[in-house]
Amino acid sequence: MATRTRGSERATAEAERVLDLLNSLGSTTFRQLLWQKASELDLTYAQSQVLFYVAEHPGCHMGEVAKAFGVTLPAVTHIVDRLEQKEFLLRGDHPADRRIYVLDLTRAGKSLVDELQAMRLRGMGGVLARMSVNDRRRVVVGLEALVDAASSESDGTAKPARSRRAK
Numbered sequence: 195m196a197t198r199t200r201g202s203e204r205a206t207a208e209a210e211r212v213l214d215l216l217n218s219l220g221s222t223t224f225r226q227l228l229w230q231k232a233s234e235l236d237l238t239y240a241q242s243q244v245l246f247y248v249a250e251h252p253g254c255h256m257g258e259v260a261k262a263f264g265v266t267l268p269a270v271t272h273i274v275d276r277l278e279q280k281e282f283l284l285r286g287d288h289p290a291d292r293r294i295y296v297l298d299l300t301r302a303g304k305s306l307v308d309e310l311q312a313m314r315l316r317g318m319g320g321v322l323a324r325m326s327v328n329d330r331r332r333v334v335v336g337l338e339a340l341v342d343a344a345s346s347e348s349d350g351t352a353k354p355a356r357s358r359r360a361k
Contacts, residue, residue, distance in 0.1 A: 212340070231313065235280065235306070242310060244273050245282060248297045249307040255294045256285075282306055 232242060240263075247259055260270040274297065277283035282303035288294035299307065322330050 231310065237280075238273075238276075241273055241277055244270070244277065245299065245303060245307050246311070248283060248299055249304065252298050253296050255288060255296050257294070259297065277303070 232238070243263065244259060247262055248254060251258065256267060256270050256274060259274075260267045263270070274283060274285055274295075278285055281300055284298050284300055285295045286298065288296050325333070
């Protein structure tokens with residue numbers, strides 16, 4: 195029993211550490227790399243994430259965005275309202291269901307996403323350049339394994355703990 199308790203405590207400590215590291219990395223990346231541009235546009239982190247999502251999923255509907263971020267439809271509606279006011283996003287009618295709104299970026303929204311993505315890539319490139327090749331590879335493999343494990347947890351499929359992605 196004592197071994198099980200220590201194992202459980204160790205797993206909890208590891209989970210807390212991983213969450214702390216991911217939160218630190220995420221907030222640091224946004225603050226340092228995008229803060230100036232975002233503040234010029236009065237753009238929140240959540241708004242930027244919705245812009246990136248819609249850029250990757252043109253024509254998606256608001257329910258898909260809510261599901262992707264694990265938030266309520268009213269929360270997404272509030273973000274979409276702000277992005278429409280800033281003329282970065284268009285909300286249109288679904289061709290088959292008038293109750294559903296589909297989302298697309300405006301030309302200004304596409305331009306902003308491209309600019310923010312370029313800033314993120316430059317910033318991450320600078321961070322990675324300060325790491326050894328071996329450390330960079332370990333980070334990629336570790337993050338792939340983490341994403342794979344999270345994906346198998348969320349969709350209920352059993353996947354091996356090691357990354358299955360091509361190296």
